[in-house]
């Protein structure tokens with residue numbers, strides 16, 4: 001079921017389809033319902049009045065999937081754990097860049113990821129994952145979900161199809177594969193997962209076990225401007241809205257999107273577990289969406305400038321920027337096919353001299369800020385080996401090529417010349 005066309009969900013001007021950048025300022029909001037307000041007010045309310053008892057009953061039937069003849073197509077406003085105008089405006093707008101039928105927002109990226117996986121995988125099932133994933137997702141799948149009877153099998157994100165098939169065989173011995181979860185490109189080491197292969201894998205697994213697992217892709221790193229997983233074989237895209245979409249390092253949120261049929265159990269579990277997002281944060285995110293395209297493109301361009309500067313620096317051993325993938329290599333082909341040549345703004349580089357030299361450089365920076373997280377307007381830099389990736393096991397670190405001197409930078413929208421000047425003076429201290 002696709003969202004019904006309403007006057008406030010118009011996507012076209014006559015025969016002209018409007019672009020997401022234009023629709024971000026209007027889609028999903030009817031000013032007439034809010035005193036003509038140009039912007040959606042914040043509906044800071046927990047609950048909504050029904051016109052009649054019958055209306056309340058009908059809304060609850062629709063929300064609970066028990067609609068009767070004569071009921072409205074969409075449930076009206078009920079209670080802010082289920083729905084709220086700010087939440088609905090944000091969800092409608094989030095569908096636009098990715099071309100998703102339905103989107104849902106959550107209290108955090110991990111709220112989105114955990115709700116999606118638990119909606120589709122139940123006790124006795126298996127999650128097939130690429131590795132490495134975001135640290136929180138690795139912990140969820142490897143340490144928390146087994147407590148609920150959900151096991152997992154993995155393959156390295158850069159694995160060959162033969163290696164992936166081995167992982168599938170191992171997974172099927174454990175139980176029914178209920179979800180294929182991957183992240184591409186991986187952060188910060190740039191392994192690439194081929195989503196066309198994942199789609200074929202899901203079809204084959206579906207034929208073998210009689211249930212096709214959805215392919216879920218965490219698209220936080222390139223964001224909706226850098227890559228559209230749904231157009232390349234994914235069934236569900238998940239985001240940490242905390243990063244590029246929120247974009248100002250001032251909120252925590254998450255989203256999941258895909259076909260309505262796949263979102264229905266996710267919506268139900270979100271209501272059941274209460275991983276929904278509050279109206280104020282939804283409002284801030286709708287505001288962020290108006291500039292996400294401008295911000296991300298500016299950050300991508302700044303990152304390209306910084307990466308090119310670092311590449312020639314004598315104190316930098318390796319720059320792991322997606323724009324520097326080896327032409328003709330598998331990763332180069334898959335990455336460019338999936339991202340349309342967008343290389344993002346978060347990447348790692350290796351400072352010569354190991355961790356001590358890297359720490360000296362980090363401590364000397366004056367413009368770049370020393371913090372984990374990414375995707376904000378300001379440039380953030382961190383040492384993954386001792387922070388975000390401190391828990392990654394030794395064998396995987398080796399396979400990923402971690403070095404003591406590796407630092408990760410998320411380039412923001414400052415003037416790139418200032419960032420380069422700051423790196424220049426700090427690298428002198430390394």
Ligand SMILES: *Cc1c(COP(=O)(O)O)cnc(C)c1O
Nearest residue numbers: 108109110134218220240242253
């Ligand atoms: C930050 C992040 C998450 C988790 O998002 P939160 O909003 O912090 O819960 C998930 N995946 C990726 C790739 C991330 O960078």
